[in-house]
Every structure is written in structure tokens, then in C-alpha cells.
Amino acid sequence: MQYRYLLACLLLALVSIKGHGQDTRAMSLPQLWEQAFANYPSLVAYQARLQQATLDQKLARNQYLPQLKLQAQNTVGTQNTVGGAFFPLPGSYNVAGSGIGNAAGPSANLLGSLIMDWEFLQFGRHKKTTEAAAIMSRQAGYRLEAAQITIQAELSRTYFALLFHRQMERWAQQNTERLQQLFKASQSTARAGLSPGADSLLVKASLRQTAAKQDDWQGQSQESAIALATWINMPASQLSLKNSSFPAASEGAIPLMEPDAEAQHPQLAFRQQGIAYAGKQKEIAGANVLPTLSLLAGVQLRNHAPTLEGALGESWGNVYSNSTHNYLLGLGLRWNLTELFDFKLVRARHQEEIHLRQAEADETILNLQSHRQIAQRQITQDLRQIENGEEAYEAASEAYHLFETRYKSGLISISELLQIQDILQKTEKTRIEAYYQYWMQQADFAEASADFSILQTAFE
Secondary structure, three states, X not given: OHHHHHHHHHHHHHHHHXXXXXXXXXXXXXXXXXXXXXXXXXXXXHHHHHHHHHHHHHHHHHOOOOEEEEEEEEEEEOOOOOOOOOOOOOOOOOOOOOOOOOOOOOEEEEXXXXXXXXXXXXXXXXXXXXXXXXXHHHHHHHHHHHHHHHHHHHHHHHHHHHHHHHHHHHHHHHHHXXXXXXXXXXXXXHHOOOOOOHHHHHHHHHHHHHHHHHHHHHHHHHHHHHHHHHHOOOOHHHOOEXXXXXXXXXXXXXXXXXXXXXXXXXXXXHHHHHHHHHHHHHHHHXXXXXXXXXXXXXXXXXXXXXXXOOOHHHHHHHOOOOOEEEEEEEEEEEOOOHHHHHHHHHHHHHHHHHHHHHHHHHXXXXXXXXXXXXXXXXXXXXXXXXXXXXXXXXXXXXXXXXXXXXXXXXXXXXXXXXXXXXXXXXXXXXXXXXXXXXXXXXXXXXXXXXXXXXXXXXXO
């Protein structure tokens, strides 16, 4: 029995290890985008709004169908009548009887009716309302696309930050290893009498400082991993990336400034739909001052069984016999004349709404244009910085190896070697930062142009 228990535990452990390995599969940047599109809560909310707008559009079409209203009543009550007239407001009911002021006992009543009201002539009001609902549906679709672009850009920036922090963590680790080798070399040269024993203390101080930087970069890497895992709704411990460093940059990766590229951007399309909706509301306001013609039709079943000398139960049973049927056909006109007095004010209000939406669209165009221009110029500058950084790193790396050999031979002091090591350390950091800034600007340009093809190709 004990062996079976141990075997079951072993199988469960193997299954959990296998499942953990599947959950931590390495993902590329485009795969992270797809995960965010499927799992990020705000996109789910925008998708629900799009579905809601689509249903509202269908409901707007159905408003043109005839309205059918059915009612059925089977009541018992008194029928004391009195002359006069009244408006049939909610909360009142009608009493029909013979004789004015003559009291009668309780009676049973039966009423059933079906009424059709078809507003077949609305002078364009229904068409404009349906078009407004279609505009809202398209606007919801563009809002979803704009949100996806924003999430793509923000997730890409978080992804680049994680790559940068991990590279800086490796940078600090390499410096630590380099200083550890110097520490061992200083001890060897001191034992050989080629350098003073205080050299090892100087190297040890630099080693402690570099180790502290490594801990700091490790903490920032963990923070960036948590931020990136939040976008895809995944624990940070299960996050694994295909890329461990930034890919090389080339002149061919400079994005082109296509004329009027912002005209195809979902953010601008969203604003333009807002302008169209405000204009359609202005048209609807003009149609609201016109009357509505309706086709009316109705059928009715009615009976009345008064209680004379018999029991109330007999009267209730008699109400289902000798019923009366009626029908009614006609045309109806509805016209809210109050709309005529407020017509100019309502149209002026909608015109100001159009001006507001147009100003927002113009602002969006300016922002997209400026962001694209700034990002493109920064990308060009970053490419030059990367080229200079690569040359500086190669020169500093070669110089360090030469000075390290001279130090081990006792030709230079440890302070001179540490200066060269510090230069090498700074050139490495500048090189990594140049790549980081380059790809961050690529993300900015992709967001402003709604084109992530360069990022998708580089990090696929």
C-alpha cells in the first residue's frame, strides 16, 4: 500500500512538471499581443460595447415594424355612473352603465382587445435613427481597434523595458565577474611582488559597488516581468520570452513617412464617426418637428353580465356567453407642436457638438503627425548612436585586454586598469541604452502610424 502511494505521488509530480513546462513556453512579442487581445479586461469591455452597439442597430431597424398591444380583463365591480367628461390619464378606469345616477349591484365584465399601431410615415425619422445606430456601431469598432493599438504599444514598451533590465542585469554580472578576475590577479601580482597588497582592497571596493548595482537591476527586472505578465493575465513566474536581448538595428528599419497616413488611423476614424453621429443627430432634430402618420387597427371582444337577482357566481359564468365583437380601422396623426418652438435651439446645440467633435479630430491629427515625426527623427539619431556605441565598445574592449596583460606583467598600476575597466563598463551601458531607446521609438512610431510590421518582423 505504501509503494502504491509513493508511485501515485511520483506520477502527480511528473504531470505537474510537464504542465509547468507547457505553461512556461517561450513567447515572442506578437504572441504576447495575441494573448493580451484575448485576456486583457479593457479589450473585453470594448468588445462587449461593440456587440451592444450592433444589437442597438438591429433594435433601431425593428422600430419601423408595427406595434402590437394585447390586453385581456375579467373583472367584477359596481357600475354607478354619473355624467361628465374626463381625460383618460393613467390611474383611472372607465365605468359603463345605463341610467345617470342609478346605482346597480356588482357585475362581471369581460374585455379583450388587440391594437396595431404602424407609424408608416415618419418623414425620414426612422431612416436617420437607423443610420445613427449604424454610426455608433462603426464607432465602437474603431474604438476597439484603437484600444488594441494602444495595448500593442504599451505592451511593447513594457517588453522592451524587461529586455533592457535583463541586459543591464547581465551587464552588471559581467562587470562583477571581470572584477573578480581582477581581484584574483591583484592577489597573484602582490604575492609575486609586482604590485602592492593594497591593490586588492581597491578592486574589492569596486567589486562591492558593482554587486550592489547587480542587485538593483535584478529588482527592476522582476518588476518589469510582473508588469508584462499583467498584460497577458499570467503569473510572472510562468513568463518566458524568446528574445533575451535586442535584435540588431539597420538602416532599412527606418519607417517611412507616408503622406496622410493618419487618415487611416483608428483613433482618427473614431473621432470622425463622432462628427458623423453629431451631424446625424442634427438631422434627426429636424425630422422631429414633422408629424407622424400611423395606420391604426384594432379588434375587441366585450361582454357584460349584471347581477340582478341571481348570485354573483352565475353572473360571472354568464359573462362568457353572448359576447360582442368589434373592429376598428383608421389613420392617425401625431404632431408634437412644442418641438417647433425649440427647433432652432436644438439644432444650434447639435451644431456646437459638431464643432466640438471636429476640434477633437483636428487635435488627433496634429498629435499623430507630431508623434510620427518625432519618432522618425529619434530613430535616425538612435541609429547613429548605436553605430558609435558599437565602435566605442570594440575599442574599449580591445584596450581593456591590452591593459589587463600589462597589469599582470607589472607594467601599470591597478588604478590605471580600473579606469580602463570603468570606460569599458560605460561604453557597454551606453550601447545597451542606445538599442533600448531605438526600439522604444519604433514602438512610438508604430502606435502613431497603426503599423507594427517592423516590430512583428524583428521580434517574431
